[in-house]
Amino acid sequence: MSKKIGEVILDLQNISLRFGGVKALTDISFDVRRHEIRAIIGPNGAGKSSMLNVINGVYHPQEGKIFWHGNERKRMEPHMAARQNIARTFQNIALFKGMSVLDNIMTGRVTRMKANFIEHALWFGRARQEELAHRQKVEEVIDFLEIQHIRKTPVGRLPYGLQKRVELGRALAAEPSMLLLDEPMAGMNVEEKQDMCRFILDVNDQFGTTIVLIEHDMGVVMDISDRVVVLDYGKKIGDGVPDEVKNNEDVIRAYLGAGH
Amino acid sequence: MLYREAGQFKTTYAADQQIFPIRQDRIAVIALLAVAFVGVPLFASEYWFSAILIPFLIFALAALGLNVLTGYAGQLSLGSAAFMAVGAYAAYNFQLRIEGIPIMLSFILAGLTAAGVGVLFGLPSLRIKGFYLAVATLAAQFFIVWCLTKFPWLSNNSSSGVISTQKLIVFGYELDRPVEKYLLVLSIVVLMAFAAKNMVRSSTGRAWMAVRDMDVAASVIGIRLMPTKLLAFAVSSFYCGVAGAMYAFCYLGSVEPDGFSLDMSFKILFMIIIGGVGSIMGSFLGAAFILLLPIFLDIALPYCADLFGLPFSSATVSHIQILVFGGLIMFFLIVEPHGLARLWQIAKEKLRLWPFPH
Numbered sequence: 001m002s003k004k005i006g007e008v009i010l011d012l013q014n015i016s017l018r019f020g021g022v023k024a025l026t027d028i029s030f031d032v033r034r035h036e037i038r039a040i041i042g043p044n045g046a047g048k049s050s051m052l053n054v055i056n057g058v059y060h061p062q063e064g065k066i067f068w069h070g071n072e073r074k075r076m077e078p079h080m081a082a083r084q085n086i087a088r089t090f091q092n093i094a095l096f097k098g099m100s101v102l103d104n105i106m107t108g109r110v111t112r113m114k115a116n117f118i119e120h121a122l123w124f125g126r127a128r129q130e131e132l133a134h135r136q137k138v139e140e141v142i143d144f145l146e147i148q149h150i151r152k153t154p155v156g157r158l159p160y161g162l163q164k165r166v167e168l169g170r171a172l173a174a175e176p177s178m179l180l181l182d183e184p185m186a187g188m189n190v191e192e193k194q195d196m197c198r199f200i201l202d203v204n205d206q207f208g209t210t211i212v213l214i215e216h217d218m219g220v221v222m223d224i225s226d227r228v229v230v231l232d233y234g235k236k237i238g239d240g241v242p243d244e245v246k247n248n249e250d251v252i253r254a255y256l257g258a259g260h
Numbered sequence: 261m262l263y264r265e266a267g268q269f270k271t272t273y274a275a276d277q278q279i280f281p282i283r284q285d286r287i288a289v290i291a292l293l294a295v296a297f298v299g300v301p302l303f304a305s306e307y308w309f310s311a312i313l314i315p316f317l318i319f320a321l322a323a324l325g326l327n328v329l330t331g332y333a334g335q336l337s338l339g340s341a342a343f344m345a346v347g348a349y350a351a352y353n354f355q356l357r358i359e360g361i362p363i364m365l366s367f368i369l370a371g372l373t374a375a376g377v378g379v380l381f382g383l384p385s386l387r388i389k390g391f392y393l394a395v396a397t398l399a400a401q402f403f404i405v406w407c408l409t410k411f412p413w414l415s416n417n418s419s420s421g422v423i424s425t426q427k428l429i430v431f432g433y434e435l436d437r438p439v440e441k442y443l444l445v446l447s448i449v450v451l452m453a454f455a456a457k458n459m460v461r462s463s464t465g466r467a468w469m470a471v472r473d474m475d476v477a478a479s480v481i482g483i484r485l486m487p488t489k490l491l492a493f494a495v496s497s498f499y500c501g502v503a504g505a506m507y508a509f510c511y512l513g514s515v516e517p518d519g520f521s522l523d524m525s526f527k528i529l530f531m532i533i534i535g536g537v538g539s540i541m542g543s544f545l546g547a548a549f550i551l552l553l554p555i556f557l558d559i560a561l562p563y564c565a566d567l568f569g570l571p572f573s574s575a576t577v578s579h580i581q582i583l584v585f586g587g588l589i590m591f592f593l594i595v596e597p598h599g600l601a602r603l604w605q606i607a608k609e610k611l612r613l614w615p616f617p618h
């Protein structure tokens with residue numbers, strides 16, 4: 001692999017997050033570089049999802065600083081993260097159950113649509129053109145993920161694996177510069193996992209999207225990620241390229257401790 | 261003609277994104293509009309216009325308004341009747357206090373007034389959901405009716421807040437025959453129904469549904485919850501407000517605050533439950549069903565009683581009506597939460613495959 005990993009675009013410094021007495025994250029620092037696949041691993045309850053929630057503004061850490069493209073970020077709400085081109089998927093599928101696959105993915109483009117509700121009501125000017133232009137873009141995503149056949153299906157009727165794929169599609173539709181994936185392969189069979197791996201690698205490769213990935217399947221993580229952060233009980237216990245992390249004593253102990 | 265998509269290949273996304281992508285649906289809608297605008301005025305009697313068709317259209321509009329808020333944006337409201345009252349009284353006051361204002365303009369302003377009030381009572385939705393929000397809108401229901409009785413200025417100092425609406429003059433022409441009022445109401449309702457359909461099929465509607473289905477995911481995608489919810493309250497109340505103005509001006513001619521009771525709010529809620537939550541057509545089906553069922557029972561019940569030789573009183577009719585309503589509402593809530601519109605959808609899907617079901 002000879003891809004160009006660029007400068008640091010997201011830098012988290014000394015992040016601490018508490019829920020009442022529960023310390024979800026304690027003094028965590030790490031960075032993410034342009035174009036890399038950065039994995040976050042750790043046993044259950046380690047604080048991985050909380051970390052993603054901090055990155056896109058769902059949770060607000062009590063301490064620590066976040067630098068986005070070199071600028072310190074103020075307290076930020078999730079919809080603002082979306083406007084800074086950060087997209088994500090969720091550990092528990094968070095699709096819009098009452099809508100079709102197409103409509104779900106169309107919502108991914110909401111930050112790029114400018115027409116207001118009056119234009120929509122009258123189906124006039126920008127409204128019509130925008131719906132068409134964005135439909136074009138969404139169809140590209142649908143082709144990329146090979147889900148043409150379920151375009152009009154209500155997402156609730158789809159099997160789990162396809163729902164995960166649609167959720168990825170909704171995130172991709174935003175054309176994000178950074179994509180946060182929370183266990184995109186959980187609960188999938190081998191074949192579905194392979195597809196998902198391929199999509200993630202293609203997104204990273206073709207669109208140059210930076211990816212932050214939470215995953216429990218060590219094989220997958222070691223295979224596709226450039227650097228790995230390891231969390232345990234809300235603390236960082238390892239950080240580096242896959243081989244380094246694999247041989248890190250603390251990491252081995254955490255995993256053995258949790259597993260046995 | 262068979263009901264098929266087959267053979268109707270869509271070669272452009274524009275064709276696929278038409279308001280009614282299936283040709284048979286387009287034909288059906290055009291036929292329905294032709295019947296409503298031309299056929300009905302030729303044949304219907306005065307009784308039908310003033311006792312059935314006009315209230316049906318007005319309630320369908322109110323149900324449509326509630327459906328935008330509850331069915332699409334997922335915010336439960338028990339204040340629809342109160343927002344209709346705001347529309348009725350606002351239209352009355354605009355007519356009364358602004359010299360020479362066109363009636364259409366007062367209807368629009370009435371809608372906007374209701375929208376403003378709706379946004380105000382929608383503010384709690386930023387913090388609370390579901391049952392608690394319903395209670396907050398219940399407060400709107402009682403507060404608004406109370407205000408209309410309490411402040412005589414709003415009803416031009418009439419006793420107990422009764423208002424008699426001004427003449428209905430449109431473009432210099434006075435509409436006083438039922439058929440004329442019907443055509444006015446029909447035009448307004450059709451326009452607003454198309455506008456609603458356009459909103460829900462575009463990104464405005466998708467934002468509402470996203471907030472309804474999963475608000476955290478919606479905000480992570482970039483949808484701002486506050487403006488999205490408040491817009492739903494505004495649009496919904498606008499629809500209810502215009503419906504209320506027409507309720508006063510085109511249907512009853514004289515209304516009092518207590519006429520816009522909690523009962524009426526519930527009636528509108530039942531319309532969307534039975535017709536279909538989150539469906540434009542469902543609002544019409546539900547309104548028709550709820551308004552026609554009592555009329556049907558009035559005719560059918562004495563007849564049935566007669567048939568079986570049972571004793572019969574008008575009290576029995578109203579009791580049975582309540583029973584039937586209760587039963588139907590439970591049926592739809594439990595068995596088919598998407599109402600008649602969904603049943604219609606299923607029928608269409610079957611029809612699409614008919615006569616080869618596999």
Ligand SMILES: Nc1ncnc2c1ncn2[C@@H]1O[C@H](COP(=O)(O)OP(=O)(O)OP(=O)(O)O)[C@@H](O)[C@H]1O
Binds near residue numbers: 019023045048051
């Ligand atoms: N919204 C919340 N309120 C209270 N506690 C929370 C909340 N979110 C997370 N926590 C707590 O923070 C800790 C870390 O949770 P988190 O979901 O980030 O773990 P995780 O590493 O993603 O685990 P898993 O592998 O099971 O997904 C847990 O103890 C959890 O109970």
Ligand SMILES: [Mg+2]
Binds near residue numbers: 048049
């Ligand atoms: Mg998690």
